[in-house]
Amino acid sequence: MTSIFPAAFVDLEPFAEWSLETEGERYDKRLTSSMDEMQAFYDAAMPHLEAAKDHLDALDLAALPEAETRLLWLLYSLVNVSFPVEVWRQPRVPDSGAANMDAIVQPAV
Amino acid sequence: MAHFAKPAEGSWTEHYPELGTAPVSYEDSISPEHYERERDAIFRKTWLNVGRVEQLPRVGSYFTRELHAARTSVIVVKDKDGTVRAFHNICRHRGNKLVWNDFPGVEVEGTCRQFTCKYHGWRYDLSGDLTFVQQEEEFFDLDKADFGLVPVQAEVWEGFIFVNLDPENTTSAKDYLGKIGAGIEGYPFGEMTEVYKYRATVGANWKLFIDAFAEFYHAPVLHAKQAVADESKKLSGYGYEALHYEIDGPHSMVSSWGGMSPPKDESMVKPIERVLRSGLFGPWDRPIDVGELPAMINPAKSKVWGVDSYVLFPNFMLLVWAPGWYLTYHYWPTAYNEHIFEGALYFVPPKNASERLAQELAAVTFKEYALQDGNTLEATQTMIESRAVTEFPLNDQEVLLRHLHKTARDYVAADGETAVDLAGAR
Numbered sequence: 001m002t003s004i005f006p007a008a009f010v011d012l013e014p015f016a017e018w019s020l021e022t023e024g025e026r027y028d029k030r031l032t033s034s035m036d037e038m039q040a041f042y043d044a045a046m047p048h049l050e051a052a053k054d055h056l057d058a059l060d061l062a063a064l065p066e067a068e069t070r071l072l073w074l075l076y077s078l079v080n081v082s083f084p085v086e087v088w089r090q091p092r093v094p095d096s097g098a099a100n101m102d103a104i105v106q107p108a109v
Numbered sequence: 110m111a112h113f114a115k116p117a118e119g120s121w122t123e124h125y126p127e128l129g130t131a132p133v134s135y136e137d138s139i140s141p142e143h144y145e146r147e148r149d150a151i152f153r154k155t156w157l158n159v160g161r162v163e164q165l166p167r168v169g170s171y172f173t174r175e176l177h178a179a180r181t182s183v184i185v186v187k188d189k190d191g192t193v194r195a196f197h198n199i200c201r202h203r204g205n206k207l208v209w210n211d212f213p214g215v216e217v218e219g220t221c222r223q224f225t226c227k228y229h230g231w232r233y234d235l236s237g238d239l240t241f242v243q244q245e246e247e248f249f250d251l252d253k254a255d256f257g258l259v260p261v262q263a264e265v266w267e268g269f270i271f272v273n274l275d276p277e278n279t280t281s282a283k284d285y286l287g288k289i290g291a292g293i294e295g296y297p298f299g300e301m302t303e304v305y306k307y308r309a310t311v312g313a314n315w316k317l318f319i320d321a322f323a324e325f326y327h328a329p330v331l332h333a334k335q336a337v338a339d340e341s342k343k344l345s346g347y348g349y350e351a352l353h354y355e356i357d358g359p360h361s362m363v364s365s366w367g368g369m370s371p372p373k374d375e376s377m378v379k380p381i382e383r384v385l386r387s388g389l390f391g392p393w394d395r396p397i398d399v400g401e402l403p404a405m406i407n408p409a410k411s412k413v414w415g416v417d418s419y420v421l422f423p424n425f426m427l428l429v430w431a432p433g434w435y436l437t438y439h440y441w442p443t444a445y446n447e448h449i450f451e452g453a454l455y456f457v458p459p460k461n462a463s464e465r466l467a468q469e470l471a472a473v474t475f476k477e478y479a480l481q482d483g484n485t486l487e488a489t490q491t492m493i494e495s496r497a498v499t500e501f502p503l504n505d506q507e508v509l510l511r512h513l514h515k516t517a518r519d520y521v522a523a524d525g526e527t528a529v530d531l532a533g534a535r
Contacts, residue, residue, distance in 0.1 A: 046381075046384075049381075049384050057461040057463050061460070061462055061465060064462075072462055079381060080473055083473070096477075099483045100480075101480055103305065103306070104306050105306035107465070107468075109465065
């Protein structure tokens with residue numbers, strides 16, 4: 001099976017749609033996903049987090065190959081969904097109503 | 110139950126007797142007239158932080174800043190000799206905004222050799238001198254030397270770029286920042302260049318949002334649902350007490366404990382925090398040795414110190430965190446009941462993906478807390494505006510709020526000939 005991720009992380013292929021480059025895209029994806037969808041992504045990705053960190057740490061962060069970059073973007077989404085999955089049980093932070101906040105500067109990688 | 114010592118007067122508030130201890134009015138936050146006077150008395154008179162030197166990496170680098178409250182827009186640019194200069198963003202010919210792209214109200218940044226007006230092509234060099242006038246011979250005795258850009262005082266302090274719109278101002282930014290500014294000089298802000306910046310429009314007076322970040326009395330309650338249940342229960346039982354407060358002129362600071370980075374008991378934090386070794390208080394592993402801290406950072410020299418929050422009047426907050434990173438907040442008023450909030454996190458650039466992920470978790474956590482804070486503020490603004498209640502008791506952990514509103518009222522009172530009717534101005 002071909003994957004957009006490094007070979008060791010082929011299990012994450014079903015969740016490729018969570019590999020998103022910008023914070024805005026990741027946040028939108030979270031708000032438009034159900035708790036079941038986020039739980040499934042979290043349950044699949046969380047067990048790979050340590051290994052993924054080790055794999056990426058062996059490489060130059062400023063010059064990651066495309067597959068590794070895709071994996072890192074997926075991990076950023078894992079960070080983003082960890083809040084609803086681990087604590088809130090809802091996509092939005094509690095008591096935030098329609099409040100919105102845009103990321104206007106974010107790291108290049 | 111007191112966990113940390115207070116001044117000899119018995120409270121932080123009474124240590125600054127000019128503040129009083131009576132309930133306060135928030136009329137200054139709901140009165141359109143007061144806001145109009147703040148625009149001239151505060152935003153056109155004081156030093157305003159508009160950015161960092163890292164935003165101007167080379168000669169010709171520039172950015173614009175929309176200062177609605179101060180009724181202008183400024184261009185900030187690095188001149189040929191490396192000097193940071195600022196100008197009102199207006200062409201001397203017929204007043205067109207000089208630097209903007211598709212939308213005149215949207216801030217822009219870039220690098221250029223000169224500024225060229227979109228309207229008739231007048232050009233100005235990086236020092237603001239008018240260098241080219243289209244069909245110059247059609248004008249009448251026009252001396253280009255008389256039509257340079259209108260300068261704005263600009264000064265760099267610890268890498269932070271400040272502007273002052275008052276042409277008659279004679280106080281340097283460094284002197285304006287006083288004892289509190291002097292006490293943070295030397296912190297390695299310049300090494301923390303990995304930036305995450307967020308912006309939100311908040312439907313509340315600018316001072317009310319500063320209030321939200323200048324006290325932590327709310328933290329164990331409003332943010333209770335952010336922590337795992339046991340930790341949340343522990344925090345609300347403990348309440349909040351600061352390590353230290355300091356007030357100097359218009360500026361103030363609060364020093365806070367925070368044992369969350371790293372936590373004493375890892376079972377008290379979320380699973381993702383355990384794996385990424387990071388959280389609200391930042392990455393657990395310190396990226397650099399910052400050495401001995403300047404005098405006004407952790408002024409109580411506490412072993413449990415977590416974060417210091419500086420309110421640099423009027424609208425700039427700086428938060429220095431124990432694990433070696435900092436945050437800035439800016440509150441740019443657009444109306445008496447609305448402002449643009451900007452929050453930015455600054456880290457030492459990550460050496461690898463693990464450090465990058467730890468910073469990502471801290472940044473995302475910051476955003477979630479700020480969303481709760483911002484949403485609460487809109488509710489506060491509308492209810493204060495009802496004037497159903499006009500006086501509010503502030504406790505000793507809210508001393509900076511008492512000081513902030515008094516400072517704003519004092520600036521307005523000092524600037525105007527007629528005193529504004531402010532119930533709380535006593």
